[in-house]
Amino acid sequence: MASISLAGLTKRFGDLTAVNALDLEIRDKEFVALLGPSGCGKTTTMNMIAGIETPSEGQILFDGRDMRQVPPNRRKVGFVFQNYAIFTHLTVRKNLAFGLQVRGLPREEVERRVAAMAALMRLEDRLDWPTAKLSVNELQKVAIGRSAITEPEIFLLDEPLSNLDAAFRAFMRTELKHLQHQFQQTMVYVTHDQIEAMSLADRIAVMDLGVLQQYGSPIEVYNEPRNVFVANFMGSPSMNLVPCTLAGGDGRYALDFGEGGTAAVEDGELKRRCGAARDAALIFGARPEDLDIEPPGHTGPGIEATVTFVEPIGPRTIVHLSAGERRMKIAKGKHYGIALGAPVKAVLPPGKCHLFDAETGVALGLA
Numbered sequence: 001m002a003s004i005s006l007a008g009l010t011k012r013f014g015d016l017t018a019v020n021a022l023d024l025e026i027r028d029k030e031f032v033a034l035l036g037p038s039g040c041g042k043t044t045t046m047n048m049i050a051g052i053e054t055p056s057e058g059q060i061l062f063d064g065r066d067m068r069q070v071p072p073n074r075r076k077v078g079f080v081f082q083n084y085a086i087f088t089h090l091t092v093r094k095n096l097a098f099g100l101q102v103r104g105l106p107r108e109e110v111e112r113r114v115a116a117m118a119a120l121m122r123l124e125d126r127l128d129w130p131t132a133k134l135s136v137n138e139l140q141k142v143a144i145g146r147s148a149i150t151e152p153e154i155f156l157l158d159e160p161l162s163n164l165d166a167a168f169r170a171f172m173r174t175e176l177k178h179l180q181h182q183f184q185q186t187m188v189y190v191t192h193d194q195i196e197a198m199s200l201a202d203r204i205a206v207m208d209l210g211v212l213q214q215y216g217s218p219i220e221v222y223n224e225p226r227n228v229f230v231a232n233f234m235g236s237p238s239m240n241l242v243p244c245t246l247a248g249g250d251g252r253y254a255l256d257f258g259e260g261g262t263a264a265v266e267d268g269e270l271k272r273r274c275g276a277a278r279d280a281a282l283i284f285g286a287r288p289e290d291l292d293i294e295p296p297g298h299t300g301p302g303i304e305a306t307v308t309f310v311e312p313i314g315p316r317t318i319v320h321l322s323a324g325e326r327r328m329k330i331a332k333g334k335h336y337g338i339a340l341g342a343p344v345k346a347v348l349p350p351g352k353c354h355l356f357d358a359e360t361g362v363a364l365g366l367a
């Protein structure tokens with residue numbers, strides 16, 4: 001058992017609050033990603049969980065036990081950094097064996113576990129190589145294997161894949177998930193890569209400026225962003241966020257997109273949310289894959305726009321649109337073709353629209 005509970009966790013460096021009153025519950029055997037841009041406090045949070053950094057305020061509990069007085073080496077956590085901290089003068093075998101030997105495990109047990117980890121990490125033919133001869137990809141496999149082999153109840157990984165090339169990163173994502181299934185560990189994984197977080201994590205904690213923005217399953221965070229920051233951070237291309245104002249009354253509402261025209265709000269849920277914010281400045285949000293492209297004047301609710309750029313990216317074609325100052329991207333199929341400069345209507349998808357308060361950035365209905 002190894003659940004982690006962070007309560008009011010705060011870290012200040014002088015005047016800077018790196019982590020601000022963070023509350024987070026991580027279940028036993030859960031894979032949680034701390035996701036956010038550089039400087040948002042991910043590593044500081046990890047370091048506090050590991051015991052490398054002392055919190056300014058707040059609590060860290062492992063299975064309900066306060067970790068304040070427990071030094072890093074007694075917390076039973078494994079830690080892998082971006083810069084593989086491995087012994088470069090030792091072979092792969094000795095690196096893998098190290099953590100088990102210092103724990104005094106019998107030689108046969110060490111050999112068995114080293115062989116199993118080497119097989120899992122596909123390093124069998126490298127076991128007797130000096131690590132100095134390994135590629136960057138292999139070095140990081142050794143670093144992960146060296147920490148995982150001790151089977152810590154809590155495994156902390158800080159951007160472990162960010163130095164690796166793209167193809168190998170994709171491969172390692174799958175391997176890490178296997179590793180977690182095999183060892184049944186609680187994993188906390190720091191990344192600024194939303195694809196990595198989405199593909200690996202059971203839940204994602206999105207952070208910005210030291211503050212937790214949203215905590216939920218990848219699908220929740222993607223489909224129901226709580227604010228503009230999360231909406232914009234998740235997804236590639238990111239969500240279209242288009243300023244608008246709410247026009248209308250007497251139960252009839254329309255989003256006014258300026259040069260993009262006005263769109264009647266047909267969607268029941270949207271109508272309910274709009275009711276709370278009549279005449280307000282809003283930000284309309286829709287995922288690129290959720291908007292449709294129709295001819296101008298189409299009767300559906302939408303935004304009149306012009307095609308400014310067509311970007312084929314393999315599996316999809318990204319169509320860029322402008323409506324005056326407002327910009328949008330719509331994802332279509334891989335063979336989609338449309339002329340530059342063509343007038344179109346970006347039609348709003350019923351049930352898939354988001355509305356945010358333009359001032360606070362918070363999703364309507366959630367404030």
Ligand code: ATP
Binds near residue numbers: 016044045
């Ligand atoms: P990155 O992905 O770039 O590592 P991060 O989200 O992990 O970013 P942190 O490394 O936790 O962010 O840093 C959060 C903030 O705290 C940053 O502004 C950073 O400059 C600052 N910071 C981190 N460690 C220290 C320190 N030891 N002394 C002073 N400021 C620090």
